[in-house]
Amino acid sequence: MQPLRFLTAYWSVWQGLSGRANSELGRHGLDLRAFIALSYVQGSPTSPGELARVLDVPKYEVTRILDRLTGLGAITRQSHPGNARFRRLEVTPSGQTLWETSLHAVSTLVGPALDALGSGLEPLTVSLEHLATLTDMPPEEIP
Numbered sequence: 001m002q003p004l005r006f007l008t009a010y011w012s013v014w015q016g017l018s019g020r021a022n023s024e025l026g027r028h029g030l031d032l033r034a035f036i037a038l039s040y041v042q043g044s045p046t047s048p049g050e051l052a053r054v055l056d057v058p059k060y061e062v063t064r065i066l067d068r069l070t071g072l073g074a075i076t077r078q079s080h081p082g083n084a085r086f087r088r089l090e091v092t093p094s095g096q097t098l099w100e101t102s103l104h105a106v107s108t109l110v111g112p113a114l115d116a117l118g119s120g121l122e123p124l125t126v127s128l129e130h131l132a133t134l135t136d137m138p139p140e141e142i143p
Contacts, residue, residue, distance in 0.1 A: 038097065
């Protein structure tokens with residue numbers, strides 16, 4: 001049964017790769033969620049609400065992640081001059097260093113498994129990104 005086969009394979013890959021990544025990231029005070037959040041903020045300043053939308057996690061979970069990153073000195077939360085409820089997230093210089101160090105560590109651990117896919121990695125990544133967009137849709141609206 002293909003759905004079960006896919007989900008089982010996805011689960012096994014997730015468990016293996018995320019376990020390795022979390023173990024290494026823990027040495028830097030991060031977990032995979034915090035690392036991915038830091039990656040988004042590092043890419044361009046954003047808001048907590050935007051980060052919750054992009055990561056598809058509840059706002060309270062983003063608050064926990066941001067508290068952790070703030071505690072590490074990796075990000076700052078700036079109030080918007082025109083809207084006191086809006087917070088702008090920015091990576092600090094030490095946060096940039098933390099992200100670069102963590103990215104290198106994760107790449108070193110996960111890279112060999114991904115490299116083993118060779119030219120199949122890019123189509124697989126594109127397919128998973130496409131699948132991610134479909135999971136936001138109700139089943140009856142999926143083309």
